[in-house]
Amino acid sequence: xxxxxVRPARRRSLALxxxxxxxxxxxxxxxAYAYAGSSAITSPFATVAYAISxxxxxxxxxxxxxTALAFVSSLAIASLLGVLAGLGLGxxxxxxxxxxPVLAALYTxxxxxxxxxxxxxxxxxxxxxxxxxxxxGVIPVxxxxxxxxxxxPPVLLRSARAxxxxxxxxxxxxxxPAVLPEIFTGLRVGFSLTLLGVLIGEMFASQKGMxxxxxxxxxxxxxxxxxxxxxxxxxxxxxxxxxxLAADKRLRRQR
Amino acid sequence: xxxxxAGAAALPGAxxxxxxxxxxxxxxxxPGAAPVHALGPIDLDLARGEFFSVVGPSGCGKSTLIDxxxxxxxxxxxxxxxxxxxxxxxxxxxxxxxxxEDASFPWLTVTDNIAFGLRxxxxxxxxxxxxxxxxxxxxxxxxxxxxxxxxxxxxxRQRVCIARTLVLQPRLILLDEPFGALDxxxxxxxxxxxxxxxxxxxATVLLITHALDEAAMLSDRVGAMSARPGRFVDLLKTxxxxxxxxxxxxxxxxGAITARLWSHLRAESLKAMGGAPP
Ligand SMILES: Nc1ncnc2c1ncn2[C@@H]1O[C@H](COP(=O)(O)OP(=O)(O)OP(=O)(O)O)[C@@H](O)[C@H]1O
Ligand SMILES: [Mg+2]
Numbered sequence: 001x002x003x004x005x006v007r008p009a010r011r012r013s014l015a016l017x018x019x020x021x022x023x024x025x026x027x028x029x030x031x032a033y034a035y036a037g038s039s040a041i042t043s044p045f046a047t048v049a050y051a052i053s054x055x056x057x058x059x060x061x062x063x064x065x066x067t068a069l070a071f072v073s074s075l076a077i078a079s080l081l082g083v084l085a086g087l088g089l090g091x092x093x094x095x096x097x098x099x100x101p102v103l104a105a106l107y108t109x110x111x112x113x114x115x116x117x118x119x120x121x122x123x124x125x126x127x128x129x130x131x132x133x134x135x136x137g138v139i140p141v142x143x144x145x146x147x148x149x150x151x152x153p154p155v156l157l158r159s160a161r162a163x164x165x166x167x168x169x170x171x172x173x174x175x176x177p178a179v180l181p182e183i184f185t186g187l188r189v190g191f192s193l194t195l196l197g198v199l200i201g202e203m204f205a206s207q208k209g210m211x212x213x214x215x216x217x218x219x220x221x222x223x224x225x226x227x228x229x230x231x232x233x234x235x236x237x238x239x240x241x242x243x244x245l246a247a248d249k250r251l252r253r254q255r
Numbered sequence: 256x257x258x259x260x261a262g263a264a265a266l267p268g269a270x271x272x273x274x275x276x277x278x279x280x281x282x283x284x285x286p287g288a289a290p291v292h293a294l295g296p297i298d299l300d301l302a303r304g305e306f307f308s309v310v311g312p313s314g315c316g317k318s319t320l321i322d323x324x325x326x327x328x329x330x331x332x333x334x335x336x337x338x339x340x341x342x343x344x345x346x347x348x349x350x351x352x353x354x355x356e357d358a359s360f361p362w363l364t365v366t367d368n369i370a371f372g373l374r375x376x377x378x379x380x381x382x383x384x385x386x387x388x389x390x391x392x393x394x395x396x397x398x399x400x401x402x403x404x405x406x407x408x409x410x411x412r413q414r415v416c417i418a419r420t421l422v423l424q425p426r427l428i429l430l431d432e433p434f435g436a437l438d439x440x441x442x443x444x445x446x447x448x449x450x451x452x453x454x455x456x457x458a459t460v461l462l463i464t465h466a467l468d469e470a471a472m473l474s475d476r477v478g479a480m481s482a483r484p485g486r487f488v489d490l491l492k493t494x495x496x497x498x499x500x501x502x503x504x505x506x507x508x509x510g511a512i513t514a515r516l517w518s519h520l521r522a523e524s525l526k527a528m529g530g531a532p533p
Contacts (some may be wrong), residue, residue, distance in 0.1 A: 153356070153358075155354050155356040155357070155358045156358060156360065158327060158352075158354060158358070159354065159358040159360075159416075161327060161345070161346055162325060162327065162346050162350075162351070162354075162420075163371070163372040163375060163376075163419075163423065164345070164348065164376070165344055165375050169375050173371075173375065174360070176358070176362075177362045177363075178360075178362070180362075226289075230447040
């Protein structure tokens, strides 16, 4: 009863907060524009207008396609590698204890230092972009999965043994559902970072994609292009993240 | 009526006089930089259909005893038997364990939690439904059949775990402080229910409890354990009839049993807490 009374009010205030944040960002943007002038950034209105006009261009969509392909490949590889590594390390406790601090340290080093190496290994093009995406995304997915397995209450696995579950049943019916919400959070974080990695990869190692468009706009002093592409990327990322966050909350609701 | 949970009666080979479950010279030492001698040496024979309770000071090795008897942990020395076969490496068919900690699966409803083991064992769905429905009623969870554990109190979650084990119809039930999270009234009522279940299923019960009155009221025999490493300092026969319930607390003999248990426990608990008995 009280929950149904409280909820709409809370939802309304949340929506209001979000609106305020968007407004504040727009004000900052307009402020930056007023300060730096049209040689660095375009005004919100001009940008949105240009972004919408871009949506009708074939070249724009072929760049979106290039980024999407690289991103989906990176995310798939980063998720698979990260979940497998996290599960493996988590179940094999000793290895997990040894590698976790190493991974955490690895994660904090600026990945920019790896770029020359990756360019040497993969050359320019799709595989380099994917590699950039994967090195950004795989470690957080691994760390979240590892934490999920390590945080699993031992009594759940003991229950599985007491009920005489086979290893396969334990994996499928106890381990997987128990760690799923945590892993999903890891994938959500990995999602954002993989996208970041792919965009950076496109700036350094590609002639195509959204990252390339941004850098291209900067090089050609095409401020309109750069700002509009950044806007589209940011809005897409925010929407995707909001969707994933909502799914994340749903998964956790029973906990 | 309680046939939905009754399994032990149909067991073959029950004629042998050998113990249903037994520990022979069992010790358990947790290895490590500073090894912890948690248990034993212990000898224990549980007769088929016996209700045996263990009381002992905190940390004396009671949960370890359950782990070893269940096959969840290997003894460091000695021999563990169940139904004439050594217990080694895994939990034998016919043993059910209720753990001290909350072991309900948070991603499953009460109904699905209770049905979990049956489904994994490939029991026919109609039979699963029958047993689960009976257990839900038996455990007083009817109004929460579709609730998730997070929506339940600690005591209710523990009841879910008890039900989840009982529907598997174990012939030896190991219960590690199952009523620890319950208030005194519910605890007494659950004790009555457990006695009823024990009579109807003819299962052997090994119950760990920290409540002396509970041990005295429920059991055929009570073992009082020493401070760690746990050993039996007393094995006490209560002499109650098989038909019994919580009204026993008014019996003259009842006070004598709890008094005797307490005399052991007081000394051992003081030791466990680092003091000396006066
Ligand atoms: N995994 C472990 N590694 C090392 N020592 C352990 C481990 N599990 C238990 N112990 C130690 O073994 C002893 C007995 O533990 P156990 O859990 O069997 O006690 P208990 O009688 O069940 O205690 P309580 O009444 O508090 O539940 C304790 O001193 C404990 O510290
Ligand atoms: Mg214990």
